[in-house]
Amino acid sequence: MTASEILDPLLTAQTWREDGRQVAIATVVETWGSAPRPSGSHLVIDGEGNFEGSVSGGCVEGAVITEALDVITSGVPKMLEFGVADETAWRVGLSCGGKIRVYVERLA
Amino acid sequence: MELETLAKLNAARQARKAAVVATDLSGGPVRLILEGEPVPGPLGQEVAKAFRSGKAAMAEVDGRSLFLNVHLPPPRIVVIGAVHISQALARLAPVAGYDLTIIDPRTAFATEERFDGVELIADWPEDVLRERPLDAYTALAAVTHDPKIDDFALSEALRVGCFYVGALGSRKTHAKRVERLKEMGRTDEEIGRIAAPIGLDIAAASPAEIALATLAQVVQAFRRRDLVTDG
Numbered sequence: 001m002t003a004s005e006i007l008d009p010l011l012t013a014q015t016w017r018e019d020g021r022q023v024a025i026a027t028v029v030e031t032w033g034s035a036p037r038p039s040g041s042h043l044v045i046d047g048e049g050n051f052e053g054s055v056s057g058g059c060v061e062g063a064v065i066t067e068a069l070d071v072i073t074s075g076v077p078k079m080l081e082f083g084v085a086d087e088t089a090w091r092v093g094l095s096c097g098g099k100i101r102v103y104v105e106r107l108a
Numbered sequence: 109m110e111l112e113t114l115a116k117l118n119a120a121r122q123a124r125k126a127a128v129v130a131t132d133l134s135g136g137p138v139r140l141i142l143e144g145e146p147v148p149g150p151l152g153q154e155v156a157k158a159f160r161s162g163k164a165a166m167a168e169v170d171g172r173s174l175f176l177n178v179h180l181p182p183p184r185i186v187v188i189g190a191v192h193i194s195q196a197l198a199r200l201a202p203v204a205g206y207d208l209t210i211i212d213p214r215t216a217f218a219t220e221e222r223f224d225g226v227e228l229i230a231d232w233p234e235d236v237l238r239e240r241p242l243d244a245y246t247a248l249a250a251v252t253h254d255p256k257i258d259d260f261a262l263s264e265a266l267r268v269g270c271f272y273v274g275a276l277g278s279r280k281t282h283a284k285r286v287e288r289l290k291e292m293g294r295t296d297e298e299i300g301r302i303a304a305p306i307g308l309d310i311a312a313a314s315p316a317e318i319a320l321a322t323l324a325q326v327v328q329a330f331r332r333r334d335l336v337t338d339g
Contacts, residue, residue: 007205014118017111025109029133029175030166040164040177077135103133103175108110 009053022047024068035098124181189252190217196319247272272329274303
């Protein structure tokens with residue numbers, strides 16, 4: 001593998017799926033304010049909670065992984081929103097003050 | 109997304125082909141569009157915009173909410189010269205996510221021992237670049253000081269529009285180089301793009317520091333590169 005491939009979440013997702021693992025792909029689709037990762041960034045998750053990539057600076061990955069496991073089971077995509085103003089119990093905030101929307105889908 | 113779509117996307121990315129992935133956020137289908145593929149209608153306009161800007165964006169098309177993710181080829185660095193600076197640059201570049209290739213016809217310099225694990229081609233740039241052309245997603249750093257080795261690659265990098273072109277050497281060395289490149293048919297505007305002396309000004313002194321300054325300049329050039337805008 002070349003340098004840029006080692007940490008490539010989309011290549012990881014393909015390899016995992018081809019190995020027979022269940023996989024979800026989370027993508028940042030919208031950002032407001034000082035979001036840590038730009039739109040288009042990916043986090044990929046397998047059925048056991050292993051992950052590669054990032055959608056934030058580590059602030060919300062835990063919550064995304066939990067939701068991704070749901071998506072893997074149900075097959076139904078989800079849109080997640082994270083921001084400082086959000087105080088919903090299971091949701092965590094972004095300490096940078098930004099707001100992001102993350103789309104989570106199953107890799108069929 | 110289907111595994112088949114992802115596999116096609118990854119194959120395009122590895123072949124250094126630009127691609128857009130259009131995802132219907134209401135849970136609809138995911139479509140892969142390769143650069144140059146004709147897409148009619150409003151979607152086509154949005155896709156063209158995404159390729160030009162290189163930025164992922166939301167788009168409303170026919171009452172549907174789409175997310176267009178853009179995958180441009182990963183930037184890479186081609187170094188002309190298997191010198192001390194290149195040894196440091198070869199270690200730093202992968203950390204920043206850049207693949208790196210070193211070209212130097214001088215077999216005394218281009219040895220595996222000095223460049224363990226690095227893609228190293230001991231041949232003339234004229235020959236290597238014919239087989240493996242430079243492109244707009246490539247940074248070229250010429251660091252041999254030797255016109256016989258550096259000049260062709262520099263001229264070629266300017267001609268194809270490498271996003272970064274840097275050349276090692278003092279201002280005096282560079283003034284002579286400018287004259288030679290003009291003789292090779294390069295315009296003043298093209299030649300003005302060369303970063304010389306090479307590297308951001310961080311008062312670099314050692315070869316490793318010059319490598320770091322060069323890498324920082326490559327990153328800056330990539331992030332600030334001119335993107336064709338609408339109209």
